Amino acid sequence: MADSKLVRGTMILTASIFISKILGLIYIFPFTAIVGEEGLALYAYGYVPYTVLLSVATLGIPLAVSKFVSKYNALGDYETGRRLFKSGLIVMSITGFIAFLILFLLAGPIAQIVVGGEDLKGNSIEDVVLTIRMVSVALLIVPLMSIIRGYFQGYQSMGPTAVSQVIEQIIRIIFILCLTFIIVTLMNGSIGLAVAFATFGAFVGALGGLTVLLIYWFKRKKHFERQYQESKVNHNLPLSSIYKELVSYALPLSFIGLAIPIYQMIDLMTFNNALKAVGFDQPEVAFGAFTQASHKLILIPVSIATAMSLTLLPTITKSFINDDQSLLQRQVTQTYQIILYLTVPAAVGLSILAYPAYAALFGLNNIDIGGQILGFYAPIAILFSLFAVTSAILQGINRQRFAVIGLVVGLFVKLAFNVLFISQFEAIGAVYATGLGYVTSLGVNIWAIGKFANYNYQFIVKRFLLISIFTAFMAVVVVLMKESLLLVLPMENRINALVVLLVSVGVGGLSYLYLGVRTNLAGQILGTRLKFLRKKQKSRGKVSS
Template structure:
């Protein structure tokens, strides 16, 4: 019964995360139509430092709290989890206030680092300062909200987290789109003011999410208190021991979770100035940054989120197999995780790269930024494979209790990114940032893959053959997509958004059907996804 409850809860939570990510992708299209690429760049100036400081404020403690509470609840000690929760609320309040003050006060130095201030075109320093300060307010309540979610999850209750995440995202998006539209199109206000209020949406959305959690708390308070009264034991751990256990578990997780924000921070501090150093004006540099850090980045996260959501459900079983020293099952589970990532992400990333122009044109319009946005998307899309593999290999290392190597890999990758970013941007302009990110992730991934091979005794021979087969299918699919795209373009040239949509839909549809056909006919799809989609196994049996 407990296992079925946990599986159900995990499915609910996974679904909510996926819905939140999709909503977070969809809103960027109308938002970009309102504020443009310079507005997206300004939005990123505020959100990147906010994301980093939010991770500093929480330090992965909410996730660790869920593990801690679950552990002591299983021992019949509900009091210890409640004590940790009460003290955690104080800690999260303090860290929230401290990080809010840090970000609020550092807004001007950050602004001077990312924009020139002397160029009349593009975002002003005042715009950047206001944007950063508006988003910083969210730090006062998001850490507290995260802790409450962790406490509910510790009781194997995923509903409050799931519902609050979706409501938080919906409230945030409605606030952003409505207010920016009113400021820009009704009040004729500046893009800078509109984007500043858009980042304030993080605070408004968090209020919505926190309200949901408080409603759940009010409804369940009596039953939670009853559990404490019925506790079988009380370990009476001092707070110092509690937090020592928490931090030892949470720090590596929070650091690895910071991977993308830390990479974006490096770009935030170097991208514009490096481009301006090779002759770009500030406005042009910001357009390229907006296309790179927001528009293209959001699109490539689609295959990443789908693949990781499906593969991460295997990770709890990897942990169990490792603890039970079941090497045969562990090898099978790691192989299955790798296969799912490669099977889903590789064709999606390559297809998105090939269809960069119709994809960007459909979603962001055929304006002046079509060329720069599409070129960046074409080169950036394949990096989705590296993002997915890094996330999953880091999680596997967590499952086999070797998360320190994920941290080592991340640090090595960040050093590569930091040392090469300006140099490569100077040589290849905006694409240089993509090349630096790719080389950095390859470095991190090499360390993760080596560590899994060593500490899980994993043999890569089989997955190497599978990767070759998936790569062959992807190549054949790519040929089909290119041919179909060129034929359709003869009838529907990229003259308007509707034509771009037609080109994209037909190319994706026929390419996807061809890839699935090859995978089903050879039995590959059934072997990789048959446990999740039974009809794939039926196809294989029918063939045999």
Template structure:
């Protein structure tokens, strides 16, 4: 495969991941307007355990299958990859069905743990059970798709995966919004019914994604079969040995990918009960939970998605440089990856902190109380976006240098801390205690990752630390300007209407971006990090 094809494939997949994540972030705004914070909490009751079981059912299969198939294709053995696909489809169907049964029958215990059957306010246990069981159906089909995507990627064909992911997300979002609107606004149905059917959108979207993959399979089957027929080598690897190698690739990838879902699972099981112990009624506790786990969480994932998507094009170079013992190229790539993440995530987090009120008022219109709760949580939660970004990238870097066990170790330490202290912190600091437990857990994990990269890649952090300090200074200056403008414009346009909030947000965000990039360009930092091939980023003295 040529470098040009590799770059093209990487960019296609990166673009699809970014588009899919952005669509997943944006739809929550109109959905929250329809179902409210309590509806978002109910939605989270279904999707959080679904995400965990989906990760366990697929076990990082797409990337692992991609590596496996690519390895044996390079050796001229196309039959081994085909055997993996045939047996893998059966295995994934079985694991998907087992995951579906687990979530379906665990729905009642999960709902009873989260909710108080004696509290008639907020969501009922029956509503939570219905929602969890509706989303569980998607587990039957999604793992099956994962192995087909991995097989295509192993053949260096990124288009089927990219297009199927985007189609799956678009169909899911259309189904969620249209069905919720008709149930609530046209048929005057219950909010819980709308949320339950909305989670069923995961299954409907998966059908659309599978249809795309089957279309590509039919289209490319002749050429794939020709490769197999012309294959001169067949390693005749026993299935047991084949899956042992596959899981050696997949397990670390799967576990690191479970980071956010595992943290959210701890919150799912402890947040509402801990808030009730503080004296909050169930409906108020659920409002805080929905705001924290869905609305605010989706917002802070915006800078995480941007930073991670931009750095993905650099990460494949790490593996290549490490394997070929190209020390200088490895150091440059790690440095560049860190710089991109910090350059994008730090100012985004500072902006979300300073503008938490207009951001929440513009994107999640609601009552003054909803605004107060949402902006408070978002202000505290925003800096965690930096930790999410750094953990994702350092975990990928460790995979690139074959030290992924340290990413797993860091994740375990962080999750254990979150599990032990989440309830304690909530009892001390209410809803913001859950944010604090997440932040410290991620900092522990990042500390392990950063240490391991320094040790095994022999990476010197002195330059990155200097760049971090400079970016932080620029972000603080930007934050001060934005805070001043935010205060002034709120005197002219109080956040009492959606239009006022949007106007304040557009002016302050635009001004903040102008200040940050002006400082970055004049100092030469933007050109050094993003590449001075862009004329506008060149330092003009």
């Protein structure tokens, strides 16, 4: 029963993550058409510091509260979880308000750093300040939502989190697109004002998500009250002990979750100024293409690979606690295989098709800058996926401090080399610095898993080589198809680019899948998850017998 609840909950959350990610990608296309790449850059100026402060304000609370409540519920002590929830609402209200004040008051200094004390072409300092202050209001609500979601998850109820996330995203996107269209197109207003209201969509969306959670809460209130009354045990823990235990869960989760936002924060503070120093005349266009357009695209393969590995991670924890080394080795191997099998071809394919992908989705206006950045940035998706999964494995074997150490070292590498690389390679230099930082962090994680899980990487290295060979074959097919199509359909408009993109993706995907099925590699890695691969494995077994 517990296993079915775990699988069901994971599937619900995975579905909500996919829907939210896809919606977050789709709305960028019309939004870019309305405000342009400079508007995307301005949007990032507000959202990047907001994301960092939100992570600091919530401190990984949803997962930590979930773990805490689940633990004490299992012991028959429902009252301790309720005490945490009640006091946590007050604490999250305070931390959210403090975070709001910090971001609102620091909007001016952040804007000065971002634009280097002078207005950039297209966005003024006043635009940046207004954008940051508009998005800061969401910090008053989102931390409250986080603890409510965590409390529901502690009862193994994933529905409220999933539904509220999707509703929050839908309301936010509708608000963003409607307001920006009205301001720019109907009222002939400025891009700066439109983007500022777009970031305010975070607050409006949060109101929608909070409303959903409150509806769930009032529906289940009687059920919760009944469980409180039936509590068999009351540990009578002081609040200081409760929060000490909670923080011990939350800090590693929070810091690792900050990885991408902190990397983006480093770029926010250095990217434009470094490009201006080398005479680059469109720093905001490059920044928007890097931190918003390209970033949204590469997170799709990252999400797919990470989501498919999520079901394995709880069992890794269980195997470690039970000291079942044989099962632990198989689970870690399976996790690595799934990530590499799905992410490597997706990242390589996106890199090859960077120009038609960027043209089809974001237009031809800045295709030279956007296509180049996406082409170099796409392979970083492999590093993002591997870092997320290896960090989770380290948490499962209670060695999360090494994931934190790896992240800190990687951030220092990014900070040390970002400006230097940008001065040498312009916008692509920031991609190189991000890649080098993640390679460093990943090196620490891989070493720690090998040492503390006694994991032997020999098999995975061989598997990676085989996947690389299949990916190279797929890459040749994609290049030939893309170049052949471009002879007939030159990239002069978005329709041509879209046709080139879709046909090349289809042919490349089929060629990779054919190799995987033909050699049974796909069956060995994914056969337990996909029906047609299970059938393929069975038919092979019958033939061989």
